[in-house]
Amino acid sequence: MARQPEFCGATATGHTVGVAIALITGGSRGIGAATALELARSGVDVVINYRDKAARAEKVADQVRELGRRALTVRADLTDAAAVAAMVEQIQDEFGGLDILVLNASGGLERDVAADYALRLNRDAQVRLADLASQTMINGGRIVFVTSHEAHFFGDQPTLPEYEPIAASKNAGERALVARRADYAEHGIDLVVVSGDLIDGTITAKLLDRVRPGLITSRRAEAGYLPTIDDFAARVAEAALAPTPDKIIFVGATR
Numbered sequence: 001m002a003r004q005p006e007f008c009g010a011t012a013t014g015h016t017v018g019v020a021i022a023l024i025t026g027g028s029r030g031i032g033a034a035t036a037l038e039l040a041r042s043g044v045d046v047v048i049n050y051r052d053k054a055a056r057a058e059k060v061a062d063q064v065r066e067l068g069r070r071a072l073t074v075r076a077d078l079t080d081a082a083a084v085a086a087m088v089e090q091i092q093d094e095f096g097g098l099d100i101l102v103l104n105a106s107g108g109l110e111r112d113v114a115a116d117y118a119l120r121l122n123r124d125a126q127v128r129l130a131d132l133a134s135q136t137m138i139n140g141g142r143i144v145f146v147t148s149h150e151a152h153f154f155g156d157q158p159t160l161p162e163y164e165p166i167a168a169s170k171n172a173g174e175r176a177l178v179a180r181r182a183d184y185a186e187h188g189i190d191l192v193v194v195s196g197d198l199i200d201g202t203i204t205a206k207l208l209d210r211v212r213p214g215l216i217t218s219r220r221a222e223a224g225y226l227p228t229i230d231d232f233a234a235r236v237a238e239a240a241l242a243p244t245p246d247k248i249i250f251v252g253a254t255r
Helices: 028-040 053-066 081-095 117-134 161-178 181-186 203-211 215-223 227-243
Strands: 021-024 045-050 071-075 100-103 141-148 189-196 248-251
Touching: 021 028, 021 081, 028 045, 028 053, 028 100, 028 227, 045 053, 045 081, 053 071, 071 081, 081 117, 100 117, 100 227, 117 141, 117 161, 141 161, 141 227, 161 203, 181 189, 189 227, 203 215, 215 227, 227 248
Parallel strands: 021 045, 021 100, 045 071, 100 141, 141 189, 189 248
Antiparallel strands: none
């Protein structure tokens, strides 16, 4: 694990000197929960965003506290602009600001959602939250956008038809954030993209395997290895904490 960055907020921000504050979206399960714990082990205080399943989010928060770090759970649907603004305000009140934003939450495979839901969540909501959160990063910070190879390489490599709407919308979200990279950099904020192969054990992988039985097994045979949730979360945490991060980090085989 890379060393923790020396985020030293001024006393006016409410930060504990030298302690980083991280917000992880979709932090109640899977990659988000594992990333929260990885960051806590590195000495980071954690805010866990969730859309529902409060008990699950609180369980992750309790695990963070057992590691000696502060934890806050905040319910907010990222497609709800008012809820997101309230979440950022609550974090500002509780911690004085943010140092790390991990944009992990995504979706589009859910049943009974509007046709434009994937784009609203995977592009519009990501940019809105990144812009709001960056305003609280007064002494520099780090934004980590979590994506998949299917999305990152969308248009350049074949995509599963079942995943195409999500891949297209996450690709659009990545491009929209990258277009803001120079603006973030003016305020000392790094933007890092972490892209992964099919991640063994995630909800997305399981859903796709139901639609296309044998997908996980065949992809594992083709790639030789599939990253686990813990493998991927470790790389996301490294991206959040590295002193001089790469602009993009690939986890697992890219073809």
